[in-house]
Every structure is written in structure tokens, then in C-alpha cells.
Amino acid sequence: MASGTSKVDIRRAADRGASTTDWLQSRHSFSFADYYDPANTHHGLLLVNNDDFVAPGAGFDTHPHRDMEIVTWVLSGQLAHEDSMGNSGVIYPGLAQRMSAGTGVRHSEKNGSGTEPVHFVQMWVLPDTAGVTPSYQQQEIELADTLTAIASGALDAAVSLHNRNATLYGARLQPGDSVELPSARYVHLFVARGSVTLQGSGPLAEGDAARLTDSGGRVSADTAAEILVWEMNAGLGGA
Numbered sequence: 001m002a003s004g005t006s007k008v009d010i011r012r013a014a015d016r017g018a019s020t021t022d023w024l025q026s027r028h029s030f031s032f033a034d035y036y037d038p039a040n041t042h043h044g045l046l047l048v049n050n051d052d053f054v055a056p057g058a059g060f061d062t063h064p065h066r067d068m069e070i071v072t073w074v075l076s077g078q079l080a081h082e083d084s085m086g087n088s089g090v091i092y093p094g095l096a097q098r099m100s101a102g103t104g105v106r107h108s109e110k111n112g113s114g115t116e117p118v119h120f121v122q123m124w125v126l127p128d129t130a131g132v133t134p135s136y137q138q139q140e141i142e143l144a145d146t147l148t149a150i151a152s153g154a155l156d157a158a159v160s161l162h163n164r165n166a167t168l169y170g171a172r173l174q175p176g177d178s179v180e181l182p183s184a185r186y187v188h189l190f191v192a193r194g195s196v197t198l199q200g201s202g203p204l205a206e207g208d209a210a211r212l213t214d215s216g217g218r219v220s221a222d223t224a225a226e227i228l229v230w231e232m233n234a235g236l237g238g239a
Helices: none
Strands: 007-011 017-020 024-028 046-054 059-065 069-076 079-083 088-091 095-100 105-111 118-125 135-140 148-152 166-173 178-180 184-193 196-198 202-204 209-215 218-221 225-232
Touching (some): 095 148, 166 178
Antiparallel strands (some): 017 024, 024 046, 046 118, 069 118, 079 088, 095 135, 166 225, 178 218, 184 209
């Protein structure tokens, strides 16, 4: 872990930015879309952590991305993906998906069900190098009561990232289970489901997040919970 002043910044679910339409309920951990706060644009390498609910039969029409590593993790329901690289399919709970936008890609994301909503978290980090060839990867992964690497540019993981300083872990915890967070320059803990307690910082409910800088800690589950944890050994510009 890099030397520096340890810091833990707790961000509550209710304080997130929001985008709400007749088919979308999206909560933004960082500045996104019409929500902009110049003091809240990223943590470490993580620029986007969107917690989205999409109504049955609706979704995001085809739109472009460039020079971004986009990881999608479905919590419930089905998300239908289609892109300009020729990839198409349905993302479901337990299927890790990464799209590297690189020199440019267009894609759509729609609810794959006409009757049930889909709930997913989408996360964006910058690649190490701009202008890579766009690519797509998906792989089934089973989370357990330990941190399991979902996406990484440094470790073996279900899907790879074009960033050697970033790893996304996930864990599914039962009441009383606990995991130790990585010791890294930046760590982002997001409570995707349930409630947990972060050692030294207190309880975190569903949708809450902790942004750790030069700090670690132990997370204990108060209820059945699912957590997403980014370990980042550098920030934007290598900071």
C-alpha cells in the first residue's frame, strides 16, 4: 500500500445523483449524465458506478463509447447486449461482462424480459493506453464468501481489463461472514445488496459505498449481502 494519509469516505445511497424516467431508475456514485459535481468525478481509477433498474421491455438504445473499460454486473433479471463488433446475448446474474470501447464502439443495452425489471451495476475505468482495438468478453463466475476477482488487468479473473492497476472483486456473504479489504492506494467498496459493517466506520446499507485511500479494513455481513470491491494501485494520471 502506498504511503500517505489514510482516509475512509462514506457515501450514502440517498446522496447519490439520479436519472429517473418512466423506464429507468439510475443512481450515480460519481458525476454522470445530468448529475455533475466537480468534487465528485472519480475515486482512484473508477469514473462510473451506476446502480440501474430498467423496466421490462425497455432500455438504452444504440449509443457510442470510446477509450473506456466498461464492466457490467447483473444482480437480478436479464440484460440484452448488442454491439457494433457483432456481439449479442443476454447478461444474467453470475455472468461477468467487459466491453473495451477502445477506438470506438456502439452498443445497446435492453431489458431482456418483457415482464420483470433488470437490476445491474455498471462500472467504468480508463484503460492504460488509449486507442486499443475494441473487444468484448464474458465469463460465468460463482461468487462465494471470499473476494473473487471478477475483472482485472493484474490478476487472473473471469474477464480481463486493459488497466494493470485495477481489479474488481465480488463476494456474497451470509450474516456473520467477513472479508478483509485489499490494502491499496485506492479501494472502492459498494454494497450492492444487503447490509454490512466496515470495521472502524460502522454500518453500510444497500447502495452505500466507502471510498478508502491508503487504507484497508474488514467487512462483516449483518444480513445476506453482495459487495463489489475495486482495488486500484494508482489513480488518474498515475497519482
